[in-house]
Amino acid sequence: MNAYPHDDDEALNAFDEADDGASAACPFCGKRADSEPSCPHLAVCAEDDFLEEEVVSFARAKEIWAELSEELPEESATSLCFFEETFLDLCDRNSFTLKVPWDGNFPGQSGFITYIWARHPDKLAAKLQARFRKELARVRKDKMK
Numbered sequence: 001m002n003a004y005p006h007d008d009d010e011a012l013n014a015f016d017e018a019d020d021g022a023s024a025a026c027p028f029c030g031k032r033a034d035s036e037p038s039c040p041h042l043a044v045c046a047e048d049d050f051l052e053e054e055v056v057s058f059a060r061a062k063e064i065w066a067e068l069s070e071e072l073p074e075e076s077a078t079s080l081c082f083f084e085e086t087f088l089d090l091c092d093r094n095s096f097t098l099k100v101p102w103d104g105n106f107p108g109q110s111g112f113i114t115y116i117w118a119r120h121p122d123k124l125a126a127k128l129q130a131r132f133r134k135e136l137a138r139v140r141k142d143k144m145k
Contacts, residue, residue, distance in 0.1 A: 024115050027096040033115055043095065043124055044116040047102075051114050052083050055091070058121075059128035068136045071143065090131050091116050094124050 024033040031039040046054035056065045072082070091097050095118040103110040118124040 024098055024100060026117050028117060028119055039117070041117045041119060041121065042115065043091075043118045043121040045113065047113055048111040051088075055083075055087060055116075055128065056132075059125050059132060061129045061132040064129070064132040064136055068132060068139060071136065071139045086135055087128060087131055090127060091118075091124065094118065094127060 025031065026033070026039045026041050028041045029039060031041075033039065033042060033045060044051070044054045044058050056062055088097070095116050097117075098115045099112045100115070101110070101112055116124075
């Protein structure tokens with residue numbers, strides 16, 4: 001994902017300096033992702049197993065996602081690819097996204113932590129919620145054909 005949709009050199013430099021989850025820095029204010037209090041630009045920080053749940057929660061779209069999941073064909077509803085292509089691409093275009101690999105040095109204990117920063121997290125949440133609603137309407141329309 002590592003998306004750079006903006007031309008803000010200072011933000012990109014802070015973003016590029018992140019080399020692991022502990023030092024991942026906000027591309028807007030430079031605050032580390034693990035700092036207290038947390039960075040106001042950090043919209044989502046989640047391991048890959050929880051990314052879908054965290055993005056849905058961030059967008060305040062749990063009910064919409066539940067309805068959409070029921071309406072989708074089974075193979076689509078459970079597909080992380082569907083979720084990433086439908087919703088995370090919106091994050092890539094409207095925020096800075098960083099995927100940091102982690103390894104627990106044991107088989108099956110590895111993955112990614114995804115950080116999504118937005119200059120205006122509320123606007124990103126609203127865009128995501130609108131995308132959930134649009135996708136639900138599209139799926140319902142397709143079912144009526």
